[in-house]
Amino acid sequence: MASERTFSLQVIADHLEAELQGDPSYLISGIATLQQATSRDLSFLANPTYKKYLPDSQAGAILLAPDEADDFEGNALVLNNPYLGYAKISHWFSVQAQPAGYIHPSAVIANTAKIASSASIGANAVVEADVIIGENVAVGAGVVIGQASEIGADSYLAANVTVCHGVLVGERVTIHSGAVIGADGFGFAHYNNEWHKIAQLGGVIIGNDAEIGANTTIDRGALDNTVIGCGVKLDNLIQIAHNVVIGDNTAVAGCVGISGSTKVGKNCTIAGGSGLAGHLTIADNVHITAMALVTKSIREPGSYSSGAGSSMPTAEWKKLVVRYRQLDKLAKRIKTLEQQLSAGA
Amino acid sequence: MASERTFSLQVIADHLEAELQGDPSYLISGIATLQQATSRDLSFLANPTYKKYLPDSQAGAILLAPDEADDFEGNALVLNNPYLGYAKISHWFSVQAQPAGYIHPSAVIANTAKIASSASIGANAVVEADVIIGENVAVGAGVVIGQASEIGADSYLAANVTVCHGVLVGERVTIHSGAVIGADGFGFAHYNNEWHKIAQLGGVIIGNDAEIGANTTIDRGALDNTVIGCGVKLDNLIQIAHNVVIGDNTAVAGCVGISGSTKVGKNCTIAGGSGLAGHLTIADNVHITAMALVTKSIREPGSYSSGAGSSMPTAEWKKLVVRYRQLDKLAKRIKTLEQQLSAGA
Amino acid sequence: MASERTFSLQVIADHLEAELQGDPSYLISGIATLQQATSRDLSFLANPTYKKYLPDSQAGAILLAPDEADDFEGNALVLNNPYLGYAKISHWFSVQAQPAGYIHPSAVIANTAKIASSASIGANAVVEADVIIGENVAVGAGVVIGQASEIGADSYLAANVTVCHGVLVGERVTIHSGAVIGADGFGFAHYNNEWHKIAQLGGVIIGNDAEIGANTTIDRGALDNTVIGCGVKLDNLIQIAHNVVIGDNTAVAGCVGISGSTKVGKNCTIAGGSGLAGHLTIADNVHITAMALVTKSIREPGSYSSGAGSSMPTAEWKKLVVRYRQLDKLAKRIKTLEQQLSAGA
Structure with missing residues (x-):
């Protein structure tokens, strides 16, 4: 659902107040992940987990933090917070829902x-x-x-x-x-x-x-x-x-x-x-x-937080549920053991 | 969203079968809490927690239980269940959604x-x-x-x-x-x-x-x-x-x-x-x-009821979740201790 | 909301590829449980729990697995998976929502x-x-x-x-x-x-x-x-x-x-x-x-699975919740007991 609107890297860089590395006239018409991006797409690296996808990304340009940008040879828009940059520019590629000032006759x-x-x-x-x-x-x-x-x-x-x-x-x-x-x-x-x-x-x-x-x-x-x-x-x-x-x-x-x-x-x-x-x-x-x-x-x-934590195999869990129901008795048995040991000492 | 409809205390008292203490012709045009009520509002005291707000309330009249009403000097409607009274009279101040008998032509x-x-x-x-x-x-x-x-x-x-x-x-x-x-x-x-x-x-x-x-x-x-x-x-x-x-x-x-x-x-x-x-x-x-x-x-x-109770700081909770997963083993260790102690005795 | 459509047992048997036991021309106009069915309804036995309702069911015909059908004297449609048969035939008795090919003028x-x-x-x-x-x-x-x-x-x-x-x-x-x-x-x-x-x-x-x-x-x-x-x-x-x-x-x-x-x-x-x-x-x-x-x-x-299991009386449960919050301490007390006993042994 990316629109057909197209923007030059220079225009995007200006909007994001990002430093442009590469071709200012390069045209972008969509946003995509590093893995999915084509040469017409802008992408971004915000989460270090995805850094492995950077070298092979086909993206036309990438939003990068300064320390990632140094070694990068493709088009890059360099800014401190690439994720925030992605958030801001994403709206340029969104489909406009309704024309302004139009009241549908059926309303x-x-x-x-x-x-x-x-x-x-x-x-x-x-x-x-x-x-x-x-x-x-x-x-x-x-x-x-x-x-x-x-x-x-x-x-x-x-x-x-x-x-x-x-x-x-x-x-x-x-x-x-x-x-x-x-x-x-x-x-x-x-x-x-x-x-x-x-x-x-x-x-x-x-x-x-x-x-x-x-x-x-x-x-x-x-x-x-x-x-x-x-x-x-x-x-x-x-x-x-x-x-x-x-x-x-x-x-x-x-x-x-x-x-x-x-x-x-x-x-x-x-x-x-x-x-x-x-x-x-x-x-x-x-x-x-x-x-x-x-x-x-x-x-x-x-x-x-509250609760009993994340899921586990049901067979294991069933044992815990049985034990949970015994918990007051188990605590009393610990108390008894302590008293016995103390009395015996 | 209180309507502009206005009712005398007498009319309200009659509807609720409440005893009227004060001015029967006093006019009420809304309902509010003891803290928020103005002189045009009816209020009520149903929960003892809110009794502290009674002396300073600006309400025009208050729904009170008999034992609260004795010492109260303002306008009061006295009835056994002030909360029920509030429920009943609240509807008089509600906005009417649609005129009766009207079918909109677009339906x-x-x-x-x-x-x-x-x-x-x-x-x-x-x-x-x-x-x-x-x-x-x-x-x-x-x-x-x-x-x-x-x-x-x-x-x-x-x-x-x-x-x-x-x-x-x-x-x-x-x-x-x-x-x-x-x-x-x-x-x-x-x-x-x-x-x-x-x-x-x-x-x-x-x-x-x-x-x-x-x-x-x-x-x-x-x-x-x-x-x-x-x-x-x-x-x-x-x-x-x-x-x-x-x-x-x-x-x-x-x-x-x-x-x-x-x-x-x-x-x-x-x-x-x-x-x-x-x-x-x-x-x-x-x-x-x-x-x-x-x-x-x-x-x-x-x-x-079921579950593991209400929330606590996540750091504490994480320890409990670890222990919960050990619960079957912990129970067996208690059993072992009991056997050892019993054997040793 | 069963429709008024009526089908012979033969037609239903053919659709389900079921073996027909009884009167092929018998007419069915609805589906119901064994308990609720009348002589005009088809019913089914899929869950052994409900087998007790079979002898007294008033159903006009019943979907049965082969081993249930042998002793059954009424009309039966015999097939390996009566529940699947019920699923398939159920749609014949469903109300049709809208006429095909009609666009309402208000759309x-x-x-x-x-x-x-x-x-x-x-x-x-x-x-x-x-x-x-x-x-x-x-x-x-x-x-x-x-x-x-x-x-x-x-x-x-x-x-x-x-x-x-x-x-x-x-x-x-x-x-x-x-x-x-x-x-x-x-x-x-x-x-x-x-x-x-x-x-x-x-x-x-x-x-x-x-x-x-x-x-x-x-x-x-x-x-x-x-x-x-x-x-x-x-x-x-x-x-x-x-x-x-x-x-x-x-x-x-x-x-x-x-x-x-x-x-x-x-x-x-x-x-x-x-x-x-x-x-x-x-x-x-x-x-x-x-x-x-x-x-x-x-x-x-x-x-x-996860969680602490199914509900119990709240009074009992409250004790468990208290113990759950002590669980890390309880585990440490077990450890201490083990150390004491081991040291004493």
Whole structure:
């Protein structure tokens, strides 16, 4: 899906503020890994593991750190952080989703919605009453934006996203397909063996530069808002419950669940499949490893884990599970041994 | 997102059958926590943890239990269960999603569908052949309701819900955005290293007063139906496999998976991230804690758990994981010690 | 939801290449379990557990293995694999979703899309520029197919599926509602405490005969493609990250997450709720049990597990969790005991 757009090395070097080694007029029309690149592609070396592929790479030019560039004879763009350079230039080769300023005639847009002239709205999208959509926003096909929600400038809502009523989305936010922002939080009063629904009257606020993955759900608050900080990155199939607050630039991997009213700090990372209980406070700069269960607040930065470790052959594992169930008895037997030995001594 | 509707304390007290302490004509136009409430808001004290916020709360009136009300000098509505009172009155401040009896002209509705005159159908929704939609049902934008499905009176399907064919939804059911009801169960016959699909001929039945969370999936049965009981509450991103039966008033938190043909009793709670194997029977009044794995039937009411507990610093945890893998050997070493000591005694 | 179609036993026997015992002209109009079947239904005995229901079954005819058929006096279709026979014949009783060759007038189809004459497109579906749709494809209501994607012959996309741009779907593929194929992978360069997005320029390739469950997400590759092999079966709410490769005929149960660039072999099974870290290699014929965490490559076929086993009463479990946290100390105490005993001996 690389586009047909073509750029000279000089233009790319200027954009990345990289030092150009080689032919400034050389033309690049795609990006690829060292192994897959052809002479028309730009590539990069960011991870030392892949250095072995450098000598034989067919890439037309390569983003390299200074110490790798000295011995390299091909075209190179030399910069301190080749991976960051790759991130920045990658967008030049991305397919543009929708033309700016075009509202598809099949979209249903309420009279009271205010849509910036440079925004685009896809086919069969629905924009309800009092919605405000900023400049250069791209709304994909089949998206529904509920009453009185606001989408900040330069944001992108992919096809079939649902933004419920009263949700505030910041600028330069990306929301991927199937994500649901602002569904009711899971709030009920339990009485007489029945669950009495509590109307969820808060909203959702998503900060600038956030990214929300496919089929991720962010519930609206019960009374106050659910808040996703600026620069937060949420992967796919994540559940963010009502009144959760996530600090700026925290990244959360797929299949994580964060329960109601938990506050996660800034610059945290939460690995895939983890679960956080409700009403916790997680400090800034906390890192949680894969499939961890967090039921207590974490007050200090650092890495945290739970569980019984990685997989092993099932036959071995079954023995451990049996022993795990005996663990309290085993500990008591150790105690008894110690007492016997102590008494015998 | 609180509406602009305003109610006198007297009207609220009458609705909740609460004793009014203070000014009956005092006007309330919202609900908020004790800390956030302004003089126009109603608040409530349900959890003793928040009692510290009572003296300084700016709330216009507060829902209080009798023993809290005695010393309180502001406007109060006194009732035995303030949290239940909050649940009941919260709906008065909720935004109404759609006008009753309005079918958006962009909705596509089969000729053979029967839609009650008070039901509303949102923009770009699709209602297929032989669907029956009851009184006061609200169908959101972009919803698809498949052939011959039925939606009971007073139910609400939020935007972009998918109800497949032959699904029976009860009365007063809420289904949140992105939920998929009645996709094929995961059924295949394995033969010659290939998976031969089994047509999923059963349906899904959802009882009255159930609530289904955003992006939750409930598969149709293989031959018989998948059944969600009355008053069941399912949070977001839950997977309910084919032929599962969930008893009345059971509540399931986010990211839970329940495998095929498992029967969960009434009045159970299943905490977030748990997984239930297939073909199990779970008794009534069973409570399963977060991220538990259940591979055997549970015949007695009570609380059940699995796993290795909550998170800890990763460095500490790594030591435990190493020891866990040694557990069978450690147990044998204890046995050896016991034998040595016994022989030596 | 069984259709009203009716077939004689002879016709069914011929299709399954089964030996007919009983009345060839007997008419069958549905399939049901031994317990639920009426005289108009076909049933089957595949699992010995259900043999007890055979004598009293009211089924009009039963699929039986040869050794069960000898003593059976009713109508029987005798074949070596009754479960496979049930799988094959089940499709005769399934409701047909859409008429072939019909494009609903509300569907929005780009001029440059090429749609085979026998394909059908549902109401309010959106087919973007340069899409290619093969013969007999059925696209459900509300589906969005992004630019330049291709859907192979005889595939079925259920309502509200999202296929992003540049996705190649093979033949006879089924994608269930809410699934999102080709959203951006979760790729960022971390620099100065911010996450810099990497454009995801790869695509997704889905092999022939694959099935993708409801609300499952398969991300597009960063540079190369994400690849789902032929005959792969993915259940609901699964996350497949960018550049994952899944080998032919592997089956993955619900709520599994597979992290970026991991390669899963052929003929594997991954049970519900499991999580695989990124950049792993999993051999062919590997079976991973429920809720397992896999953080290392698996080079040998076989069954693999992790975790602390199934649930138990919470009170018991709490003791084990306390002991688990003491495990390193317990192991050291065993060591000390051994040293003491050895010194004393």
